[in-house]
Amino acid sequence: EAGVTQFPSHSVIEKGQTVTLRCDPISGHDNLYWYRRVMGKEIKFLLHFVKESKQDESGMPNNRFLAERTGGTYSTLKVQPAELEDSGVYFCASSLLPGPGSEQFFGPGTRLTVL
Amino acid sequence: QQQVKQSPQSLIVQKGGISIINCAYENTAFDYFPWYQQFPGKGPALLIAIRPDVSEKKEGRFTISFNKSAKQFSLHIMDSQPGDSATYFCAAPGSARQLTFGSGTQLTVLP
Numbered sequence: 001e002a003g004v005t006q007f008p009s010h011s012v013i014e015k016g017q018t019v020t021l022r023c024d025p026i027s028g029h030d031n032l033y034w035y036r037r038v039m040g041k042e043i044k045f046l047l048h049f050v051k052e053s054k055q056d057e058s059g060m061p062n063n064r065f066l067a068e069r070t071g072g073t074y075s076t077l078k079v080q081p082a083e084l085e086d087s088g089v090y091f092c093a094s095s096l097l098p099g100p101g102s103e104q105f106f107g108p109g110t111r112l113t114v115l
Numbered sequence: 116q117q118q119v120k121q122s123p124q125s126l127i128v129q130k131g132g133i134s135i136i137n138c139a140y141e142n143t144a145f146d147y148f149p150w151y152q153q154f155p156g157k158g159p160a161l162l163i164a165i166r167p168d169v170s171e172k173k174e175g176r177f178t179i180s181f182n183k184s185a186k187q188f189s190l191h192i193m194d195s196q197p198g199d200s201a202t203y204f205c206a207a208p209g210s211a212r213q214l215t216f217g218s219g220t221q222l223t224v225l226p
Binding site for chain 2: 042
């Protein structure tokens, strides 16, 4: 069974540009999460989808970040315009059931560098 | 908002030794405390988790010890092996029922 996949694995862009990250969760997983890890710090929650609906987006840093999950399958996270502090590793995770007690399966991450 | 403090930031252990990583949390509305293990180039993967109706959970060489009154929990890796070299993250559920992760511990086990 395929795990969570993310594309691209790396992205280097200049400040002010736009970048779109993609996540394909495990098939059948209604719950999809986005996280970010900046400069060796904690893995920080960004938002949680249940199917195509945003269940919790309390971790989104600001309105330059837009997440979508059309059709309840794959998800995209767009950063527009990118700033230097957006650099980090963006992880996507999926789970069969909601809530912190359900195992989350992580993708390998997208390393974003904003110059 | 939940904060999880993890220490040490890095840890070097000889093969066969015991690795100990500690975490402390502030508040939680849900009793479930997982540890994730991450190898270079991979995403974090669930290693072991505890629901604190017990104070300890053991799976092979990995043990979680939980102290609810102190709001602390720790990961012990017995007979550490070079293949255990990875970054370890503890996590705790916050009031919004989302996981809050620690800052990670980079473990190196020397052969």
